[in-house]
Amino acid sequence: MDLKALKTFHRIVSLGGFNRAAEELNYAQSTVTMQIKKLEAELGILLIERGKLFQLTEAGRVFHQQSTHIVKDIEHLEATMSDMLVGEAGNIRMGAVEPIASCQLPGILDRFLSKYPKIRISVDIANTAALSERLLKGELDLALCSRQDIGTALYFEPLFSEDLVFLVPERHPLASNPTLSFEDIKHHRMLLTSKNCLYRKKIEIALQERCENQVETMEISSMAAMKHYVEGGLGIALVPKSIASPQLSGTVARKINGTRISITFGMLCKAADYPLKLACAKLYQYLKQELAGPGDTLDDDSSRS
Amino acid sequence: MDLKALKTFHRIVSLGGFNRAAEELNYAQSTVTMQIKKLEAELGILLIERGKLFQLTEAGRVFHQQSTHIVKDIEHLEATMSDMLVGEAGNIRMGAVEPIASCQLPGILDRFLSKYPKIRISVDIANTAALSERLLKGELDLALCSRQDIGTALYFEPLFSEDLVFLVPERHPLASNPTLSFEDIKHHRMLLTSKNCLYRKKIEIALQERCENQVETMEISSMAAMKHYVEGGLGIALVPKSIASPQLSGTVARKINGTRISITFGMLCKAADYPLKLACAKLYQYLKQELAGPGDTLDDDSSRS
DNA sequence: TCGGTAATTCAATATTATTGAACAACGGAG
DNA sequence: CTCCGTTGTTCAATAATATTGAATTACCGA
The missing domain is CATH 3.40.190.10 (Periplasmic binding protein-like II)
Structure with missing residues (x-):
């Protein structure tokens, strides 16, 4: 099936005649005849009632109905591709x-x-x-x-880069400090994300260097869940600032005193x-x-x- | 846009390469290249990532998605026309x-x-x-x-032809007759359908010939409503047999004695x-x-x- | 770096779309 | 009923373009 013929067919129907369609589409009249003839031959069925007043056959009506969707979809597709071209x-x-x-x-x-x-x-x-x-x-x-x-x-x-901050339970003894250093958290419990987390390695290095591993750790796989563990008082976490604020009630954020980790x-x-x-x-x-x-x-x- | 190229594009995607598509569609490899090239030129955008492993571009993926519906619709249309050809x-x-x-x-x-x-x-x-x-x-x-x-x-x-029968109210004096002739209904009231009704003319002729117009008439436009007027006892109607049966309770059908009107x-x-x-x-x-x-x-x- | 596969280019060729001119069919006006 | 204007068709010539094979290029994996 040929799209050109399909469009010609639709023009014929909407304009009500071969001649007008030919004129509008800049074809010779004979071209229109040929296109419709070919279309009908392919389908094996007459689409347009010839002679007399312009009229579609039963098949023509069904064909027109169904192909309307197709023509619309094609136009939509072309519009979409044109939009893609400009990133819209x-x-x-x-x-x-x-x-x-x-x-x-x-x-x-x-x-x-x-x-x-x-x-x-x-x-x-x-x-x-x-x-x-x-x-x-x-x-x-x-x-x-x-x-x-x-x-x-x-x-x-x-x-952009993101700093880490300590997230501390509100009633934690360290919550009163305006800032916290790694030395401060010795002998407290740290909550860590799982091993494949981006931050994990940096945090571990800091803990090793600055606290000499005198820290009890606990692993929580999800960063989001972590906040609730802190809220529950299970320990201190070191989390990206964007996670810490907006804060969960019951937790406070404290920036790191000394080394900045980002x-x-x-x-x-x-x-x-x-x-x-x-x-x-x-x-x-x-x-x-x-x-x-x-x-x-x-x-x-x-x-x- | 060309449907042949569209189908080739889909074959390329489903088979994962120009070569395989060409083979399956009985084209030379270069034909496939040309078709896709033309398609891309028309759309102004690359559809298939060349070189290396076969892959679609972003535009190619969108195009493939949307055109799938179109190809399916076209196939459906072709199937419908083929069904029409055999009257299915x-x-x-x-x-x-x-x-x-x-x-x-x-x-x-x-x-x-x-x-x-x-x-x-x-x-x-x-x-x-x-x-x-x-x-x-x-x-x-x-x-x-x-x-x-x-x-x-x-x-x-x-x-086929259909006989007319008299439809008589159950309590009507003539209801006891097993059949009725036009002479019987002289001086009774006849219910007639509107002037443009098929039966009207035939009935009027019969009334004129056989009852010498000594019949009171009343016009009811709808054949369906007519039955209810008969039921209400307003008069006798002459209706097609298929209207009379199944009967409305309160009415009885009587065939015409003498002339048969059909x-x-x-x-x-x-x-x-x-x-x-x-x-x-x-x-x-x-x-x-x-x-x-x-x-x-x-x-x-x-x-x- | 070197095959081998996969896609492209290009000029030649096959196919098909398009066209104008002459012709046929039809409907309405006289 | 005939004529005329409109409308669609036919057909052979021509323009356009789709397809092809052979040579070439690009690229992946060894």
Whole structure:
């Protein structure tokens, strides 16, 4: 079946004649005849009642009805592709590590999608290593995670860094200190995330160096659950500022006295894909703008209370 | 946009490569390349990631998703047209006069549509003159009505005839007669349908000839309502047997003694359309078979009680 | 670096779409 | 009923384009 003939058929129906359709479509009259003839031959059935007043056959009516949807869908598809061309439409597969995926991303994506209603986004939440792998396999377009050095196949661009803060139960003896150092928490219980967590390694190094391992630890796999353990008084956690605030009642955040521990997050994508195109580029610009600034320091209001 | 290229694209995706698609579609490899190239050029955007392992671009994924519906719809349309070719599918616009439309037709059409689930039927209910007009204008495909002699433009084929019977109120003085003649109803009140009704003319002629107009008449526009007027004792009606039975309680049917009055119904269509094609032919055959026989006589059980 | 597979390029060829001119069918006006 | 204007068809010529094989290039994995 030929799309050109299909469109001609629809023009004939809406204009009520071969001649008018030919004129409007800039065809010779004979061209229109030929196209319809071919269409009818393919289908093996007459579509248009010839002679006399213009009229469709039964088959023609059914054909017109059904093909209308098809023509509309094709036009919609063409419009979509045209939107994609300028980045207004698209289907982005992004990845993100916790806590970005749960804390910052929902708000940002909500605003982004409101601005670009024809763009769809799927978010894969995993650690940096897993995301890198999926990027290389072409299963993701871009990811928000920490730096991953896999030669030249991936491109990383830092966007912001996040400090860690102590999250302390409200009634904990250390809660009264305005800041806490690692020395302070010797002989107290620390709550740690699971081994594959980004922060875990940095925290362990700090504990080893500064507390000489004189700290009891307990492992909680989820960062979100962690807050409730702190609230319950089970121990002190070291968490990203964005997790600590807004605070759960019953917990207080305290910045680290002495060494500052922070982790840098950024955009990771296949080197071949950079600079990003189309909708991904739009999302990237948006992320850059939304993520720049916050989380760099503890010297703002939200961390004080 | 070209459908051939669209199908090639889908084959490439499902088979995972230009080569395999070319082989399966009996194309040279270069043909496939050309088709995709042209498609991409038209859309202005790359669909397939070249080199390395086979992969779609973001645009390619969106395009594939959306065009899948289109390809399916086209296949469905082709299947429908193929069904139409053998009369298994279709869209029939039929007309019918009362009381056929209300009495016989519902049952017949229900059975017919169960047998041919892909056929759709619309029923236009009007008198013979109006139906003829719509047939000529091409707004109907066939009609069940009485003969209409409009030269050679229309074709009529008798299918069955229906006798008229007297419908008498149960407590009416004439209700005790097993049969009634026109002479019997002199000086009683007759209920007549409106002027454009099929039966009206025949009844008026009979009344004039046999009762010398010594009958009081009253006009009721609807045949269905008529039964209730009879039930209420307002007078005697002369109605088709199929209207009289099943009877409304409070009324009794009596056959005509002497002259038999009957009207012949049949299939009317444009002369140019006869013999009917496709789904219309199927329906016509079915109607013929279902309508043949019943309604010819009063000598069956249903008319006696 | 070197095969081997996979896709592209290009010029030649086959196919098919398009066209104008002459012709046929139809409907309405005289 | 005939004529005329409109509308669609036929057909052979022509324009456009789809397809192809052979040579070439790109790329993956060893």
